Amino acid sequence: xxxxxQQKLEKMALKVRxxxxxxxxxxxxxxxxxxSCADLLVYLYSxxxxxxxxxxTDPNRDYLFLSKGHDVPxxxxxxxxxxxxxxxxxxxxxxxxxxxxxHPNRNVPGVExxxxxxxxxxxxxxxxxMDCRMRGQDNKVIVITGDGELNEGTVxxxxxxxxxxxxxxxxxxxxxxHFQANVATExxxxxxxxxxxxxxxxxxxRRIDGHDFAQLEDAFAALPFxxxxxxxxxxxxxxxxxxxxxxxxxxxxxxxxxxxxxxELLRELHSQVATxxxxxxxxxx
Amino acid sequence: xxxxxxxxxxxxxxxxxxxxxAENRAxxxxxxAVLGPRFIDTGITEQTLIGAAAGLALRGRVPVVHAxxxxxxxxxxxxxxxxxxxxxxxxKLSGFVPGFLSDGNGPTHQAIEDVSLMRGIPGMxxxxxxxxxxxxxxxxxxxxxxxxxxxxxxxxxxxxxxxPFEIGKAEIVAEGTDITILTYGMLFEQTLVARELLQAxxxxxxxxxxxxxxxxxEAALLDVVRRGSLIVTVEDHFxxxxxxSILAExxxxxxxxxxxxxxxxEERWYRPGRLSAVLEYEGFTGHHIARRITEYLGxxxxxxxxxxxxxxxxxxx
Numbered sequence: 001x002x003x004x005x006q007q008k009l010e011k012m013a014l015k016v017r018x019x020x021x022x023x024x025x026x027x028x029x030x031x032x033x034x035x036s037c038a039d040l041l042v043y044l045y046s047x048x049x050x051x052x053x054x055x056x057t058d059p060n061r062d063y064l065f066l067s068k069g070h071d072v073p074x075x076x077x078x079x080x081x082x083x084x085x086x087x088x089x090x091x092x093x094x095x096x097x098x099x100x101x102x103h104p105n106r107n108v109p110g111v112e113x114x115x116x117x118x119x120x121x122x123x124x125x126x127x128x129x130m131d132c133r134m135r136g137q138d139n140k141v142i143v144i145t146g147d148g149e150l151n152e153g154t155v156x157x158x159x160x161x162x163x164x165x166x167x168x169x170x171x172x173x174x175x176x177x178h179f180q181a182n183v184a185t186e187x188x189x190x191x192x193x194x195x196x197x198x199x200x201x202x203x204x205x206r207r208i209d210g211h212d213f214a215q216l217e218d219a220f221a222a223l224p225f226x227x228x229x230x231x232x233x234x235x236x237x238x239x240x241x242x243x244x245x246x247x248x249x250x251x252x253x254x255x256x257x258x259x260x261x262x263x264e265l266l267r268e269l270h271s272q273v274a275t276x277x278x279x280x281x282x283x284x285x
Numbered sequence: 286x287x288x289x290x291x292x293x294x295x296x297x298x299x300x301x302x303x304x305x306x307a308e309n310r311a312x313x314x315x316x317x318a319v320l321g322p323r324f325i326d327t328g329i330t331e332q333t334l335i336g337a338a339a340g341l342a343l344r345g346r347v348p349v350v351h352a353x354x355x356x357x358x359x360x361x362x363x364x365x366x367x368x369x370x371x372x373x374x375x376x377k378l379s380g381f382v383p384g385f386l387s388d389g390n391g392p393t394h395q396a397i398e399d400v401s402l403m404r405g406i407p408g409m410x411x412x413x414x415x416x417x418x419x420x421x422x423x424x425x426x427x428x429x430x431x432x433x434x435x436x437x438x439x440x441x442x443x444x445x446x447x448x449p450f451e452i453g454k455a456e457i458v459a460e461g462t463d464i465t466i467l468t469y470g471m472l473f474e475q476t477l478v479a480r481e482l483l484q485a486x487x488x489x490x491x492x493x494x495x496x497x498x499x500x501x502x503e504a505a506l507l508d509v510v511r512r513g514s515l516i517v518t519v520e521d522h523f524x525x526x527x528x529x530s531i532l533a534e535x536x537x538x539x540x541x542x543x544x545x546x547x548x549x550x551e552e553r554w555y556r557p558g559r560l561s562a563v564l565e566y567e568g569f570t571g572h573h574i575a576r577r578i579t580e581y582l583g584x585x586x587x588x589x590x591x592x593x594x595x596x597x598x599x600x601x602x
Contacts, residue, residue: 059344059345106372112343113339113343113368113372114367114371114372117363117367120336120364120367120368121336122336123332123333123334123335123336123337123339123340123364124336124337124339124340124343124368125340126333126336126337126340127336127337127338127339127340127341127342127343127344127348128340128341128343128344129340130325130337130340130341131340131341131344131345131346132344133322134322134323154332154333154336154364157330157332157333158330158333158336158337160328160330161327161328161330161333161337164328165325
């Protein structure tokens with residue numbers, strides 16, 4: 001990756017994180033889980049996927065399914081930066097005048113399918129990948145899950161089926177931020193060793209640092225990893241990445257900051273110096 | 286024409302049709318060879334089956350999916366509601382051995398809340414054919430509709446000559462002034478018998494085969510209500526959420542009352558056995574239905590003649 005591209009992506013990711021922080025007030029959003037996959041989404045939409053505002057209904061476009069739908073602020077932030085939607089729509093967060101709420105939906109251009117209930121989109125993406133293959137198209141079909149989402153049996157069920165049907169145009173990406181809603185994954189339902197689990201389900205797996213654009217590029221450029229197997233990319237990430245004051249904290253999944261805190265956090269994003277948060281930590285579900 | 290012949294003909298003429306199954310091939314055994322990649326068996330994975338069907342529908346396909354009615358509507362319920370329902374996708378669900386047709390399987394396999402569950406999903410349509418001919422007559426319209434649909438598969442042979450099918454229209458078999466029987470699905474053949482037995486007792490008995498449970502033929506039901514006869518709902522379904530509930534909702538919405546006798550399963554699963562034994566035990570043979578109606582009217586059922594024997598069901602996979 002050229003340093004020019006690297007700088008462009010870093011700059012865009014910072015902008016996306018600003019959007020996420022600005023959405024984390026006045027009702028709040030899933031801040032921590034959004035920050036962990038911001039770099040991944042920025043990389044995919046600006047460098048890898050053949051999806052643009054002008055080809056959203058083209059059957060030859062690439063597909064990205066966000067199965068961990070609660071990180072939608074990162075998706076919408078990316079959409080704003082790439083011109084899929086107008087920034088003004090984010091100001092409608094949680095307003096019934098628009099459809100900008102805590103989970104993605106198809107009223108927002110670029111969203112391929114709604115999500116929110118975990119463990120659904122691996123199978124939906126499988127159906128799409130099967131159809132692309134049936135029609136002899138080589139579009140890429142990517143589905144992003146959380147790591148806590150791997151608790152859901154349907155993730156594994158769909159991989160079993162994808163692997164049986166040799167659906168090698170399907171790629172499952174795990175945002176491995178090491179937390180589920182309120183608890184570290186390894187303290188509740190341990191997921192490690194993770195790669196061998198996917199291998200045992202018939203997938204070809206790579207594990208990378210999900211915040212390193214060069215590693216993201218290397219991994220995605222190598223797709224499909226196999227002529228006969230679905231691919232899996234495990235992205236090791238940090239929940240709350242970019243905000244030292246909430247990074248890797250179990251209690252900062254859903255955040256609803258005060259307006260003053262948002263301003264402090266925006267400064268923190270740029271300075272990387274932790275601020276002191278006083279707002280109540282929230283336990284959702 | 287059989288179900289399999291119809292789906293084969295439809296799929297060969299329309300490349301949008303994809304036939305899917307969670308390893309339930311009883312109705313579609315010969316299709317893999319004919320449809321090639323448009324036949325997809327996901328194995329025993331009802332949830333993945335529905336999710337993948339939603340994905341295929343997003344790409345413009347019309348998936349016709351097959352699984353046992355109970356696992357389809359219960360195991361995969363949230364996928365149907367969330368992926369197919371919220372997505373408003375034209376996924377066509379074929380539920381095998383619904384209601385009493387699961388005869389000897391036992392309660393794990395009894396789909397007797399399927400109508401209730403499926404009709405509760407916004408945009409979902411629900412159909413229950415009286416026999417194979419009724420089913421084959423309704424499916425072209427059901428599959429051609431842009432709406433998601435749930436079908437109570439019924440491959441039993443019938444002798445009744447059905448009227449042409451229209452979505453949302455009931456089949457008025459007979460009008461009566463004393464009693465009107467409302468039914469759907471496999472119990473239609475028993476209600477035909479029950480009607481004959483009651484007519485022989487001097488009763489004027491109407492009979493309606495609902496066919497389309499959602500949308501329902503509200504006009505036909507209101508017509509019956511206004512005629513003032515005893516209404517009997519006959520269904521192989523829990524009493525909650527099925528035809529009796531549908532009728533009650535219509536009555537209340539129209540601020541009407543009626544004298545209604547529900548024949549349904551109340552607060553329990555049915556006793557498993559051969560189909561004929563189940564119908565006998567549960568009181569749903571034509572003879573039992575006629576007797577139960579007569580007794581409800583305060584008369585003796587002793588004079589009701591025996592009805593014909595119930596044909597045995599085919600083997601259910």
